[in-house]
Amino acid sequence: GAVVSQHPSRVICKSGTSVKIECRSLDFQATTMFWYRQFPKKSLMLMATSNEGSKATYEQGVEKDKFLINHASLTLSTLTVTSAHPEDSSFYICSALNPGSASTDTQYFGPGTRLTVL
Amino acid sequence: KQEVTQIPAALSVPEGENLVLNCSFTDSAIYNLQWFRQDPGKGLTSLLLIQSSQREQTSGRLNASLDKSSGRSTLYIAASQPGDSATYLCATFLGSARQLTFGSGTQLTVLP
Numbered sequence: 001g002a003v004v005s006q007h008p009s010r011v012i013c014k015s016g017t018s019v020k021i022e023c024r025s026l027d028f029q030a031t032t033m034f035w036y037r038q039f040p041k042k043s044l045m046l047m048a049t050s051n052e053g054s055k056a057t058y059e060q061g062v063e064k065d066k067f068l069i070n071h072a073s074l075t076l077s078t079l080t081v082t083s084a085h086p087e088d089s090s091f092y093i094c095s096a097l098n099p100g101s102a103s104t105d106t107q108y109f110g111p112g113t114r115l116t117v118l
Numbered sequence: 119k120q121e122v123t124q125i126p127a128a129l130s131v132p133e134g135e136n137l138v139l140n141c142s143f144t145d146s147a148i149y150n151l152q153w154f155r156q157d158p159g160k161g162l163t164s165l166l167l168i169q170s171s172q173r174e175q176t177s178g179r180l181n182a183s184l185d186k187s188s189g190r191s192t193l194y195i196a197a198s199q200p201g202d203s204a205t206y207l208c209a210t211f212l213g214s215a216r217q218l219t220f221g222s223g224t225q226l227t228v229l230p
Binding site: 041091093095111 | 122160221222225
């Protein structure tokens with residue numbers, strides 16, 4: 001089955017530093033990936049849609065200069081949280097569309113990254 | 119804008135009971151609806167996906183139904199087990215927006 005990985009699984013950083021999270025599709029090429037954020041006991045909120053070779057599309061209220069997304073290849077998208085602050089602490093999950101699957105709108109989810117900003 | 123609501127927010131049942139989780143959505147023009155399981159601190163595991171033309175899907179002890187006209191879906195879990203303890207999320211996919219909208223989940227605890 002389609003597998004999506006995320007790295008790191010957990011990261012703790014100091015306020016003001018930048019953190020990069022990687023999302024990889026391991027056994028398929030993903031032209032579209034999605035980045036979600038989840039607060040404790042809350043739902044997943046879509047942050048942005050990442051398309052290979054083009055700029056990401058950000059949801060309303062998400063700062064594009066704060067959350068930099070790069071989708072440089074068909075198997076890798078990165079989310080960089082710039083100048084992180086404690087309020088950026090959250091669980092970040094990526095997903096990828098597998099165009100080769102029977103249902104081209106099925107998203108395959110990564111295991112998530114827990115970011116803690118001190 | 120699609121809104122997805124899940125009731126109850128939390129549920130605790132003794133092992134062996136059958137249970138129903140509810141999901142409602144405001145925009146019935148969905149392409150499909152999906153139920154996920156999320157264990158604490160983990161990512162999402164897809165359980166069942168129901169296309170808009172379908173009424174239900176079954177997988178083992180799980181059965182999901184979809185009533186588009188009323189904007190509702192249910193996830194039925196038969197003979198619950200402690201290993202079923204997790205948060206269950208439903209999500210709708212709107213063809214127009216081409217994105218998933220998630221409910222806030224139901225946290226299920228099955229007591230041994």
